[in-house]
Amino acid sequence: MLKIAVIGAGRIGKIHAANIATHPQATLVAVADPFINSANALADLYGAEAVSDPLELINDADVDAVIIATPTDTHVDLMLAAARQGKKVLCEKPVDLDLKRAADACRQLEEINAPVMVAFNRRFDPSASELQQAIASGDIGDLHQVVITSRDPDFAPMDYLRHSGGIFSDMVIHDFDMARWLLGEEPVEVYASASRLLKPELAEFNDYDTVMVQMTTASGRQCHINCSRRAVYGYDQRLEAFGSAGMLLNNNQRANSVRRYTAAATEVQAPLEAFFLERYEQAYRLEMDAFIQAALGKCAIPVTPFDGLMALKLAECAARSAASGRPVSVD
Numbered sequence: 422m423l424k425i426a427v428i429g430a431g432r433i434g435k436i437h438a439a440n441i442a443t444h445p446q447a448t449l450v451a452v453a454d455p456f457i458n459s460a461n462a463l464a465d466l467y468g469a470e471a472v473s474d475p476l477e478l479i480n481d482a483d484v485d486a487v488i489i490a491t492p493t494d495t496h497v498d499l500m501l502a503a504a505r506q507g508k509k510v511l512c513e514k515p516v517d518l519d520l521k522r523a524a525d526a527c528r529q530l531e532e533i534n535a536p537v538m539v540a541f542n543r544r545f546d547p548s549a550s551e552l553q554q555a556i557a558s559g560d561i562g563d564l565h566q567v568v569i570t571s572r573d574p575d576f577a578p579m580d581y582l583r584h585s586g587g588i589f590s591d592m593v594i595h596d597f598d599m600a601r602w603l604l605g606e607e608p609v610e611v612y613a614s615a616s617r618l619l620k621p622e623l624a625e626f627n628d629y630d631t632v633m634v635q636m637t638t639a640s641g642r643q644c645h646i647n648c649s650r651r652a653v654y655g656y657d658q659r660l661e662a663f664g665s666a667g668m669l670l671n672n673n674q675r676a677n678s679v680r681r682y683t684a685a686a687t688e689v690q691a692p693l694e695a696f697f698l699e700r701y702e703q704a705y706r707l708e709m710d711a712f713i714q715a716a717l718g719k720c721a722i723p724v725t726p727f728d729g730l731m732a733l734k735l736a737e738c739a740a741r742s743a744a745s746g747r748p749v750s751v752d
């Protein structure tokens with residue numbers, strides 16, 4: 422049994438804790454959060470220990486692995502501290518808010534050959550992985566274009582947004598990772614257009630709510646990502662891959678597939694899955710399983726700090742392009 426501690430008892434920490442607790446090869450041994458009431462509440466659900474200082478768990482010889490589910494600006498320090506203690510680490514996205522700091526951390530992790538996985542959960546969504554495998558096995562011939570639609574149902578609280586690092590590194594980061602993974606090549610040029618159509622007050626910390634990104638790889642493959650912080654009809658998550666021999670399409674998922682036809686309307690379906698916790702429930706479970714298998718030495722780490730760094734680099738290029746109004750080369 423792999424003994425795992427969760428650091429950060431917030432929205433995503435709770436998901437990870439639940440998935441560890443139900444995994445047959447792992448035990449949730451402890452939860453750390455400076456708000457000890459949050460740590461207690463989560464730890465009590467699974468009979469784990471609660472502490473306020475994450476270093477207590479990182480330095481505990483009885484902990485094999487840690488999940489870092491804290492605010493983004495704490496990831497690098499916690500990741501390095503845990504890796505230096507020989508822990509296996511699953512760290513939430515993004516690696517950091519600052520590209521240079523993230524690059525430096527990645528270099529250090531490589532030097533100590535640390536087993537660290539970055540939590541890009543969407544790669545573990547069964548539909549996304551089916552689509553990626555179909556591209557890789559040539560089902561649509563040569564890949565030409567990837568189109569990603571990624572719209573949240575509503576804004577996170579302003580306090581979260583203020584410290585999130587901005588829409589590109591907080592939200593679109595998932596789509597940058599998805600784009601790299603599906604394209605199978607690194608984008609070499611990024612052009613982004615960004616607007617504040619919903620919340621003008623985002624200007625206070627230079628953020629946006631509505632963005633479109635276009636990227637090109639060295640061989641000419643193209644990717645288009647469109648994101649909004651608010652889609653009134655729900656969490657809109659779609660993927661399309663177009664190639665010389667066909668197209669792959671992953672549409673939105675719903676709680677059920679019944680379509681209603683009445684005098685008032687036809688093709689009426691159940692609403693979209695509410696938000697990420699519902700839409701990616703299975704992905705979070707499979708992501709945790711992949712981490713546990715890698716931590717037990719059964720397979721390689723599937724999503725590395727390098728992947729985290731490259732997604733952050735694309736986010737930074739997009740932010741620069743949006744500010745300048747010009748395409749930016751990825752160096």
Ligand SMILES: NC(=O)c1ccc[n+]([C@@H]2O[C@H](COP(=O)([O-])OP(=O)(O)OC[C@H]3O[C@@H](n4cnc5c(N)ncnc54)[C@H](O)[C@@H]3O)[C@@H](O)[C@H]2O)c1
Pocket residue numbers: 428429430431432433434453454455456459475490491492493495513514515540541542591697
């Ligand atoms: N992969 C995903 O789908 C996904 C979804 C949501 C959030 N995230 C990422 O997860 C991270 C956390 O986001 P969240 O929405 O769960 O935030 P949250 O605010 O709900 O939870 C963060 C928790 O960490 C605690 N905390 C703060 N500093 C800490 C420290 N030094 N040590 C231990 N605990 C500390 C806070 O008290 C809080 O309970 C962010 O980096 C975010 O980008 C990823």
